Amino acid sequence: MSRLKRAFRKTLVEFFKKTSLNGFGLLYFIRRRPYQRIFWFLFIATGIAAATFVVCTTLLQFLARPTVTSLSEASFESVESLPFPALSICSANKLSRQRLEAFAEQLALTNGKSRADWLKQLQLLAGYFYPLAVSATAAAELQAALAALWPLDVRRQLLHLSPSCESLLLSCHVDGVASNCSELFRLTPRLEGSCCVLQRTDRISDALRLRLNASHADDFHMPRPGFSTAFSLHLPGWLGRATLAPGESSALHLRPLHLKADPQLRDYPLTQRGCHFPEEADHLVQCLPQCRLRSTVAACNCAPFVYDLASTDGQLENVSYCNLAQTACLQSVEGKQSQRILTESSSWSPWSCAECLPACNDWRYELRKSLTGYVDRLESTVSISYDGQRVPVYQQDGLYKWYQLLLSTKFRLANVGGVLSVCIGCSFISGVELVYFMVYRLWYNWQQLGM
Template sequence: MPENSTKKRKKYPGCVKNFSDYFSEYSGNSSIHGIKYIGEKKRTIIEKLWWSVAILASLYLCIFTIIKTYQKWQSSPVIVSFARSPTPVWNIPFPAVTICSETKTKQSIFNYTDVYNRYEHGKNISTEENAMLERISLVCDSHLHLSGNDTIDYETIDFLAKVAPPFDEIFYECKWMNQIRNCSQLFTPTLSEDGICFTFNMLDREELYTNTVFLNGEYLHHETKSTNWTLEDGYPPNVGKDAYPMRAISAGQGAGLSVLLRLYEKDLDYVCRGPVQGFKVLLHHPAEVPRVSQQYFRAPLNQESIVAIKPDMMTTSDGLKDYHPHRRQCYFEHERQLRFYQVYTQKNCEVECLTNYTLDYCGCVSYHMPHDENTKLCSSGKTLCVYQASVSLLMDDINNKFTTDAQERNSTGHQECDCLQACTSLTYNSENSQAEFAWYKVFEATKANFQGLTGANLTSVTLFFKEMQFITSERNELYGPTDFLANCGGLLGLFMGFSFLSVIEIVYFLSLRLACNLKKYGRHYWSGSPELLEDDSYVHNA
């Protein structure tokens, strides 16, 4: 045969043949379990079908389990656990203590019982008495007097303070850190649903309220500024024991607050506030407004109340800052700005939401609610409307929680409160005990002077931290991106023998190796299979 003769050319392999050869090469080198049995040319159709079904079943179970893991990550990304170490009580402020007297009027100034009975029995009362009856009814039980004007002026608030037992008459003696202190330096008058109350260790109104709020008078104004304290960051490290809000340096009675309260028998009114006389006491956060009607404990007359305080603090790890607030179920301080309050807490948010709803519902707000100067204040004629507004808001929020349809959820006509918990929150629980306070027996036994105590009823309230340390709760990631990826990798490895390098391997065979083979051998030899390359029948003679 002549040397320059060419070998007989064979027909070029088609696309299907090339793909089959290329897949056989991939399956022979793949790290994924079972793939090599499908690509082996010597395997029968039955064997390949059996392995195909097995691989598809494993892939289905793997994908199903990964979807379940993803759903769990989306629905429950946060876990609440205990902190690694306890927190000493001096790292947190002593609770703000709000005390409200059940006696709203001094009988010598205005006898509410007498005027109310004459009004109810159709007897004549003067115009002045009727005006005072309407005003005092704002702080009495809400069902007593529902008639009158719709709005009031700021003189009504001054009147409530004028007829109430004065501060010096209510507070007989105060002790802080086992030292007798001037009560007026510890307690500040404030407004609440129960009228004029007095609060200890609360932020000044310039630090609590925004410039939007108009507050007539000197209520909640004590000019003591906080020492750069915030709920999230706590006290600065260079602040000593004289920090504000004040903090206890230890647990026990000697490091707490003791007050001796006084009411005179002649001023007690059993119509305005009912059969239980004495005081309401509320423990709350220094940056929260007191909601005495929602949560309180009683300090009855001639009783000694001992209150052991147990703080409950919740913090949130920095790893959750990138999560949406509704996924972690809390707001960081910079994420939610209220209109009326500088500090976001859940209770402040609820008060602001109720205020806005009441204004839309009744056209006015209660005298104790935050408001601007142009907002109207509700009088006794709107008492029932204010009560219905609070009930309606509560029912709307409950309905929204159980309604999935967005259109129906927005049909109430008001914006949802969306008052999630603050990511750093602090509440104060208490363990109370009471005993008879026979103070007059002591005076009689010691033949002490009863000056200023004739006809008086005394109540003693002592508050202190129960333990030196407490356990803080902390929100942490239950499933972070790394945990989710690790779970997916474990499932893929369990069902498929799949790893990250398996992905690299697939990408390599679909891109780099394919491109190199096409460049080197041409489009008819894209597989680069050794069997094809060794077969020179496919090679053109130059």
């Protein structure tokens, strides 16, 4: 037997005799009873295996989730630049009857049909808003009948035929002061139709009070799926919405939620932090519609009118807006979307846009409605203000990288120490003992055997 092996054996015997680890000494003192030594060896080996498994699992979980999110609250006064959300007000009436009558009069002058016949056919314009609510064949026939009188710029034409924000908003008050509604809101195409979108959010610090025109004098009835109330209000990035019926006086309460992230998270992969910074990608509110646009263009080679092709930076140069001739294709796309829960062949769903992640630093809002009374049936009033005086703040911070684990107090050292203590009776002193015997005593015994 070589000198190193003899030194190691002698050191191992010394370790078993003098170690503070529970049970290891029995491997030496009961050496004359082999079956007991085998029992204690298996028992200790099981404890070491269990401790190794638990410690490794804890370490892998730490590395898989290198960020921690903490919840706190802040007062409105201490929050920096609390923005008022870009509110969208959409009317259930998508097109103006007065403007469509003028358009039908123009069509009647160039065609043998009467204005009443054209008005009846123009109900198929609902295909731009609800493709599934009209007949694809009848819509295509109307598109052919319109011919050159229907411009290629569908977006501008539908905006021209939509009720204006001036006719929808009777009065606007910002923080109790009367304001010009035309300066606050702009007519903008949305998936819900042409809506009045709040632009000057920087002017609002407390409350926004609106008086809406609920008269049906300018309504143009078109096929639509289900029943719609007079108005719907939407906030960007929030799935909920509020509806207003004619004659209602309501209060909408905004509950903001602030998401913050440590700038050091830029060094982490996107898959680990689960969010992006502004310079890395578009906001989720813009990313999901663009993802849906790409799916529609791939299927129908056209874009719905709600998208502004002029702002796509040349990415869709050869793509035009969808018209009624593409209703059948849009119905196919919309039909697959409505059945995405029942089938895996859907063309688009939010879950198919893996690149669309939420922003690391963001404001989100919850909209809650309370009915405060009733007014004249020809109008509706709504007051929009913040709810409460506190803002929940979710702060996402990075833990430590793998090479900082030994110095990290967040790596649950108490849990790891408890596991080692329960399984093999190990402590910090036990580790020092192991190093002492396997280094110093092994070298000392090797030197002694060489003399």
